[in-house]
């Protein structure tokens with residue numbers, strides 16, 4: 280009989296992440312996050328039958344119209360992680376303020392920041408969706424948590440990852456010891472190790488960007504994207520354009536096949552669109568752990584000192600050589616005439 284792949288819990292038992300506030304607590308938190316993913320996978324699969332498509336009629340802190348599935352996903356994260364008691368604070372793309380969780384006599388060592396449903400423009404058209412999470416430590420568990428405690432640099436993340444809701448549901452995460460991918464077997468109800476120790480190719484042949492914003496970009500960014508379309512066999516150009524509207528789906532492709540994703544700054548919006556604490560930071564930790572890079576065009580994402588919970592940053596992420604080349608253009612330097 281074929282060897283049964285490890286489940287997430289078995290994998291974490293065999294490779295215990297450094298835990299705070301008692302052995303196994305980070306494993307318990309990751310397992311609780313796993314339950315969120317299973318619940319979302321179940322509901323997303325039949326969303327059209329649950330009257331869960333369309334809008335709620337509300338607007339979130341980002342000024343975006345809230346989809347019913349955004350709200351459902353956010354509530355699922357909060358309900359499951361509040362119950363667990365190891366997370367002292369929960370911050371989400373869908374919530375203006377964090378939720379603080381107090382468990383009397385049981386200091387909660389972790390804080391979880393998440394994008395409950397990434398790719399909302401895909402919800403009603405059955406296209407790929409994701410969820411993104413970042414786990415950071417409560418620096419002083421004896422003290423009550425405040426809003427500013429969540430403003431931690433990406434290098435302080437203890438773990439980060441995402442769910443990809445595609446043809447299959449995957450959980451991909453890192454605890455700082457490489458990146459591992461698990462596929463959910465809905466018949467068994469377990470995530471099973473399908474992609475151990477993912478290594479990102481140093482260079483790819485694919486780029487992912489919303490070219491509809493081309494006219495809004497600074498000169499360096501335009502020149503870089505133009506350079507990818509040049510006929511140049513030596514450097515594998517032209518690259519193919521692959522943009523799904525879902526950061527998780529696009530970065531997952533790059534993690535396995537190489538290439539680059541960009542949501543760059545714009546002339547009138549230099550901070551770009553994506554959020555630092557629950558989109559850019561966790562995806563940057565995953566990609567760096569797989570050998571790739573993540574930058575604003577000038578600065579390593581994980582070194583940014585956060586100032587606001589819903590702060591936005593330009594994101595250029597992917598294969599190390601591709602990101603370095605993009606940076607050269609964005610710094611105005613031209614690598615290729």
Ligand code: AFP
Pocket residue numbers: 343396397398399400401489524525526527552553558
């Ligand atoms: P939503 O989750 O708000 O739809 O945003 C998705 C996202 O953050 C990222 O997943 C996409 O790559 C990008 O924004 C899509 O943005 P555009 O629609 O402006 O291209």
